[in-house]
Amino acid sequence: MAITVATQAQEAEQGSRSLDHCGALVPVKRLAAAKGRLASHLTPSQRARLVLAMLHHVVVTLQASGMLTRIVVVSADEHVRACATAWGAEGWPEEQPGHNGALEAAARRLQAEGVTALLTISADLPLLQVEEVKALLEQAQRYPVVLAPAHDGQGTNALLQRPPRLLPYLFGESSLQRYREAAQLRHLPYTRYESPGLALDIDTVEDLQRSGLAESWEAARLSHCLREMTSCQSLDIRQH
Numbered sequence: 001m002a003i004t005v006a007t008q009a010q011e012a013e014q015g016s017r018s019l020d021h022c023g024a025l026v027p028v029k030r031l032a033a034a035k036g037r038l039a040s041h042l043t044p045s046q047r048a049r050l051v052l053a054m055l056h057h058v059v060v061t062l063q064a065s066g067m068l069t070r071i072v073v074v075s076a077d078e079h080v081r082a083c084a085t086a087w088g089a090e091g092w093p094e095e096q097p098g099h100n101g102a103l104e105a106a107a108r109r110l111q112a113e114g115v116t117a118l119l120t121i122s123a124d125l126p127l128l129q130v131e132e133v134k135a136l137l138e139q140a141q142r143y144p145v146v147l148a149p150a151h152d153g154q155g156t157n158a159l160l161q162r163p164p165r166l167l168p169y170l171f172g173e174s175s176l177q178r179y180r181e182a183a184q185l186r187h188l189p190y191t192r193y194e195s196p197g198l199a200l201d202i203d204t205v206e207d208l209q210r211s212g213l214a215e216s217w218e219a220a221r222l223s224h225c226l227r228e229m230t231s232c233q234s235l236d237i238r239q240h
Helices: 002-015 044-065 078-086 099-112 130-141 175-185 205-211 213-218 221-228
Strands: 022-028 070-075 090-092 117-121 145-149 156-161 190-192
Touching: 022 044, 022 099, 044 070, 044 078, 044 117, 044 130, 070 078, 070 099, 078 090, 099 117, 117 130, 130 145, 130 156, 145 175, 156 175, 175 190
Parallel strands: 022 070, 022 117, 070 090, 145 190
Antiparallel strands: 117 156, 145 156
16 A cells, blocks of 8 residues: 555646646536426436536646547547537547546557646536636646535545546546545645636536536527538437
8 A cells, every 4th residue: 555655646746847738637427418407497408418518618628628538528428529629629439338448448558659648527517617627737737636626615626636547537426525535645735716607517407506507598599509510510410
């Protein structure tokens, strides 16, 4: 155990020196299974389009930060991957079953390909701003692990590790506390970075109302946004 802790501490110290090769992972579920808690409010097609609209926003916001050399969308859904590619990101299939397993496999591959810092971020952050992405990434200059909490104080909407894979992926119930405990166990310095755009993920009707997306949906502004995504609009979103 002492050898493992020492090795991780050395990696963290080496990784804190620069942000030259920083990548991002954005996991996305199959469109047919996405946002089940909105089923009473939105049709399956509307939920799928909402997921794509939010993913598009996250991808272009990450791109606009100018601080990421790789942006990879990980999904078992071929339509999601095709959209990611059309928007200038990379679309990778899930190589391992399960949310955390798929992320671990993708992180291992990115690290092998030279990524020295890795941001794993939720795809459903419609209020995310470029300045928030930059501020989050800049925290890696001082901390090997940066956590961005969800608005409920329990979940984690972004995890920044420098170098990648300092911590195992622990997304799920009470993930914020589990990430803190994992960092403490490994004697890794960590910090929280909180901002409105990183905190508000969309899972419920109440989340839609907080974000203003409920009104936007009724006004068809999201549909207009999707119509402007010409490279993705012809995709047929099949419901399984």
